[in-house]
Amino acid sequence: MLLRQLFDRETWTYTYLVADEKSRESLLIDPVVERMPCYRQLLKELELKLAYALDTHVHADHVTALGSLREEYGCETLINDHALMNCASKKITDGEQITLGELAFTSIYTPGHIDDSMCLYVKADEEGYLFTGDTLFIRGCGRTDFQNGDA
Numbered sequence: 001m002l003l004r005q006l007f008d009r010e011t012w013t014y015t016y017l018v019a020d021e022k023s024r025e026s027l028l029i030d031p032v033v034e035r036m037p038c039y040r041q042l043l044k045e046l047e048l049k050l051a052y053a054l055d056t057h058v059h060a061d062h063v064t065a066l067g068s069l070r071e072e073y074g075c076e077t078l079i080n081d082h083a084l085m086n087c088a089s090k091k092i093t094d095g096e097q098i099t100l101g102e103l104a105f106t107s108i109y110t111p112g113h114i115d116d117s118m119c120l121y122v123k124a125d126e127e128g129y130l131f132t133g134d135t136l137f138i139r140g141c142g143r144t145d146f147q148n149g150d151a
Contacts, residue, residue: 001103001124004042008032016131017042018122020101025051027100029120029131031065036072039065043073051100054078056133057117058085080109082116094118 002019011032017039019026026048028039043050050073053066057080066077067087078098081091092098094109098120108119110132120131 001122001129002026002046002048003129006035006038006042008035010034017048018100018103018131019046019048020103023101024048025101027052027054027098027105028065028069029054030056030133031069033063033065033068036065036068039069040072049073050075052076052078052098054098054120055083055088056080056119056131058083080107080116080118082109082111084116092118 002021004017006015006017008015013030013032015031015035016029017026018029024047026043028050031039031053050069053069053075055064055066064087069075070077070089076090077088078090078092079085079088081093083091092107094107096107098105098107103122103124105120105122108121110117110119117133119133122129
C-alpha cells in the first residue's frame with residue numbers, strides 16, 4: 001500500500017492519498033479544492049489512476065474537491081449515506097466495502113463530530129489503518145458542538 005499524508009495550512013486539514021501499488025488505483029480522502037494542483041502533481045509523479053475521492057463528513061472549514069476531481073479524473077466520489085449534500089456520485093452505508101486493487105476499505109459510521117461522520121478501515125501488509133476524518137485527532141477528538149454533533 002502506498003500512503004501519503006497531505007496538509008492544507010489554510011484550513012489545518014489532512015488529506016490522504018492511498019493507492020494499491022500493483023493496480024496503481026488510488027483514493028483521495030477529504031480532498032480540499034484549493035489543493036488540486038498538488039493532487040494533480042502527485043497523481044502524475046506516482047503514476048496513479050484516481051478511482052475514488054471520499055469525504056469522511058461534510059466539512060464546514062473548507063470546500064471539498066469531490067466535484068473537481070470527478071470532472072477532471074472521472075473518479076467515483078463518495079460520502080456517507082447520512083450526509084445531506086448531493087455533490088457525490090454515491091452515498092455509502094455503514095460496513096460497505098470499497099475495493100482499490102487488492103485493498104478493501106470498510107466504511108464505519110461514526111456520528112459524533114457531526115451526524116454524517118464516517119471512518120475508513122483497511123488492512124494492508126498485516127497492519128490495520130483507520131482513517132478517522134475529524135472523529136479523532138492527534139491528541140484529541142473532533143468538536144461535537146455544531147452540525148448535529150453529539151458527544
